[in-house]
Amino acid sequence: MPAEPTSADWDDLARLLGRGALADLFTAPVTPPADWRNVFDMAGFQMVLSRPTWTPAAQGTAADRGASNTTGRGAASALNREAASAIGREADSQAECATERRAERGTGSATECGADPTAHRANSVADGTTDRGADPTTLRPNRETDGTTDRTTDSEAEPRADRAKDRGAGRRADPTLDRGADFAVAELGRADVPDMLALIDATRPGPFWPRTIELGAFYGVRDNGALLTMAGERLRPPGWTEISSVCTAPQARGRGLAAQVVRAAADRITARGERPFLHVVDTNLDAIRLYERLGFVVRTRVRFHGYRVP
Template sequence: MGNRDAVALDDPVGESLRGHHAHLARRFGRAATYLPGVATFSAVTADPDPEEWADLARLLGPGEFADMFSCPATPPSDWEPVFVLEGRQMVWTGGSRPHDAEVDTGVIELGADSVPEMLDLVARAQPGPFRPRTHELGTFLGVRDNGTLVAMAGERLRPPGWTEISAVCTAPEARGRGHAARLVGALVARIVARGERPFLHVAETNTGAIALYERLGFETRKHVTFRGFRTP
């Protein structure tokens, strides 16, 4: 994979908000963020000046959460740090098609009518941020056991040529059955089929997930730091 092919992954939030997710964006000046209820991620340009940070502060409002995702730019000193999380960005390098053609067995698509169940699963499995309208970012797939949603995964950021796999989670009582691998495999197959490449982000401390993704054909592209702030 050439660096040119992956340059959009250096600013996945901004590239998504300017492109595939423009219909889900709010913007002021050069700053942008997602609509409330969709995602908390915000974006500024590669080398933002004080005016651009002021634009983002006006866009979000006073005392509001600014989730800067993997953006390395530092906001002004009156922005209060909320969290710092070390992680990595991984890209799928498994070739032209997923290894297991049967990964889709038992996997179902989840729509707006499944949101209450999805939010309940997220509350129990804690995969990371997921909101009532997050499912609008892309396709979400799930696995049911006796009618109960026990595992899911979906598409999130969409920089040009790429689709991020996210919200990979399994209910505590259903772990160890291969649900995550099947769901990620099914999403990889769909993403590759439409001519895009899968990528994902994972916390550095989540060694089990990193090992799973490596088995499924993902490799680390770069290490990133996720950061959140509160506006003045």
């Protein structure tokens, strides 16, 4: 869409997508006509790979490496400090609640802690997709039940990292990222699309359709034939490639599999001399932790929004 779309532009988009289809406007700063029903509207972050915590298959050009260390450094540092603070507050809240529960055991009462990290909004800032800490005044998602509207599960739920390590200046590689090393990462093709669509339907990481695989390389991990995790390429502005559709089957989470496929995608991107980036919603703290442990940093806040074509 152009920066200032006309009614004719919206009519063209409606004809292209078809009545009842989802128009994923992603981060475009445009507002559709009043009869386009909002499906989701949520805050998130765009993160870029700055300093990988693994040894990439290719490092790119010297100029590209220099850009990685300088582009948006000041803004990203401030946003990531806010993000670390937000996750620290969430962990403090959990620890306090756990202490209260232990104290209440003798009284026969029990207090349930809000253990789901996606239930906490980060008051700091990392597409599709994670700068931590979004503006708490932004709209929360108005989800539907189809697989195109829920961006809150971009990644598997990874074990919590030690907060001091996460916030330390000299970040070290997290050994939990290698838990999936025993599983072979393979490039996915057209024959894998039915299994990819089934995994998307089970995890709902965001828009993915039968031809999405044509946008770039996708990687996955199988166990006894079952596709457990995947990630691949989508948006490709000059010099950059987005890592998207990061998802892991519920029964396979916590094994480091998402880290494996994200690294495979990032290696391929850097081998072309490009830089990887991704998006994440601000409530998906587990995904944010994972991406930060891999070396991604917050670049900017973004807004995800989509509408149903009348």
